[in-house]
Amino acid sequence: MTQTSDRVYADLHREILTGGRVPGSRLREEEIAETFGVSRTPVREALRRLSADGLIELIPHRGAEVVRWAADDIEELFDLRCLLEGHAARRAAQRGEVDLERLRELCARMEAHLDDTDPRAADEITRLNMEFHRTIHRAGGRALPDLLTRVIEVPVVRRTFDEYSAEELRRSFGQHRELVNALAAGDGDWAEAVMRSHLRAARASWRTHRRQAELPTGQEPRTPETDKD
Template sequence: MSHASERAYADLRLEILKGVHPAGTRLREEQLAETLGLSRTPVREALRRLESDGLVTLTPNRGAEVVRLGVEDFEEILEVRSVLESHAARRAAERKDVDVAPLRALCAAMEYQLSALDADGYDEITRLNMEFHRAIHRAGGHRLIPDLLSRVIEVPLVRRTFDQYTSAELERSFMQHRELVEAIDVGDGDWAEAVMRSHVRAARAALLRVVTEPGTST
């Protein structure tokens, strides 16, 4: 893939994940090419790749559209996430040699962002949270789970879970992060797995509260 195609892919992917293009939005090649300052060819290649990622659908004579997900889709995504992330947390704890200092640093960074929350704060918390979870996936020593999880986490509304949280829910989420780090640090696989299941269950409640609201675009 050319540099232009890579750029188009990266820019469009980020815009979709951040909700710039909501579910159901038609993505017109000509308009996107003009906005990105590129020709239509790299944009077309980027859209094909985004279709493979499950972020857009390509339909003959209609072009590209940001994928729409229903309540059942989110239920399935969260079920898969719960199983895989809980297993990853258990494996990370059972290795008993994980350096938890980077995880603690990420916890502190998220807590700081919450204390100084501004218009861009949720974006930064989301970025730090993704890195925290990826670090646990890697700590488990898995080859495939990080890639599998990226497919179920890198969905627009799932990625922006923190946008849906109340202040109390955010604080509880961060407490669970700290508890996960402690469970991994002491090598308690049962504890780590249980905390992660509870953590994903809280995310499920917040997401389903949003997607079941009338008029919600997912």
């Protein structure tokens, strides 16, 4: 659990989220064990944790495969995220234990990448943005962070901020700043409203880019394993 297993988990986790492991592809224990140069034992533990995260599905005596999410499921997750993160923002504002300085620092670091043309800038923004939201989750209560992890990671799969236009980025960062203001004011209603609109905007953007990304490839009409569910 502590060292080898953690490393395998973290690496597989990243591979799945960045698209190195395609949804539907199988994960064989031995193959992964060889790749990382470890035995199957820590690999198994890592796979169980990924399964608990909802990122892969374990089938008895058959192995694991990366979960495929239909568009409807992602829509549902956006709704849940809106609900739970709105709640987290409200609670964080009311309890007043949120680390405002840290949030402002994260805002500044994200804004510093506004005119950054380096392709890796999107990854960095994604990381900072995740940390920004997580900070609010933690301030919202004890049970919220774990719950939100399951809801957020999935729609984030294969999606980073490189799909955002400069204008969308600017608006998104502006909402972050307003969120910090609402939290600083201790106004739960305000914080929840900003968070909800922030996430609705993200969903709208996702819908737009999804349509653009879908048509060219043309691999959607098949729905290989989804139809039997």
